[in-house]
Amino acid sequence: MRRLSGAVSLAALATTARSMGRSVRIVDGGADKKAALAAFAEGLALPDWFGKNLDALTDALRDLADETAREIELVWDGTALIARNDPKAYAALLTVLRDVEAERDDLHITVIER
Numbered sequence: 001m002r003r004l005s006g007a008v009s010l011a012a013l014a015t016t017a018r019s020m021g022r023s024v025r026i027v028d029g030g031a032d033k034k035a036a037l038a039a040f041a042e043g044l045a046l047p048d049w050f051g052k053n054l055d056a057l058t059d060a061l062r063d064l065a066d067e068t069a070r071e072i073e074l075v076w077d078g079t080a081l082i083a084r085n086d087p088k089a090y091a092a093l094l095t096v097l098r099d100v101e102a103e104r105d106d107l108h109i110t111v112i113e114r
Contacts, residue, residue, distance in 0.1 A: 001098050005113040010077060013110065017073035022108065023066040029078030033089035036082050044074075054096055061100040064107065071106040079113050 014024045027043030030036030037052045046060050066072055076097070083090045094111065101109045 001094075001101050001109045001111060003111045003113060008077075008112050008114065010075065010112075013073075013075060017108075020071075020073075022071045022073040023068075024073045024075065025064075027074065027076045029076065029081055031081045032086045033082070033093070036089065036093060040076075054092055057093075058096050058100060061096070061107070062103065071108065073108045073110065075110045075112065077112045077114075079111055083113065 010026065014026070017024045025044055028039045030039045034052070037054075037057060040046065040057055040060075041050050041052060044060065044064060050056055050060060061074075064072060064074075074097075076093075079090065082093075097109050097111070101107050
């Protein structure tokens, strides 16, 4: 998992990922755990039955697939607010992302701390 901060261009990140043959999924930060989980549900187009908890996010990330079997670049953007408002939840979400990325060769995660 790579972590970036400051003036990062989402367009440039997406262009680079696509040039590497990856599908790009962008998730907006969220102010707290509940908002971040809702952002993951929306940004990853998770099904309505998504449980909006860390275990459900873990399962969803394990099952996340591209319709054409490309590798996936998941970008979680704008995480400064949750890091400041709810550092425990932020750390837990980072752990989920790091753990699932370690399990999968086709999932690449970038966290933008701004």
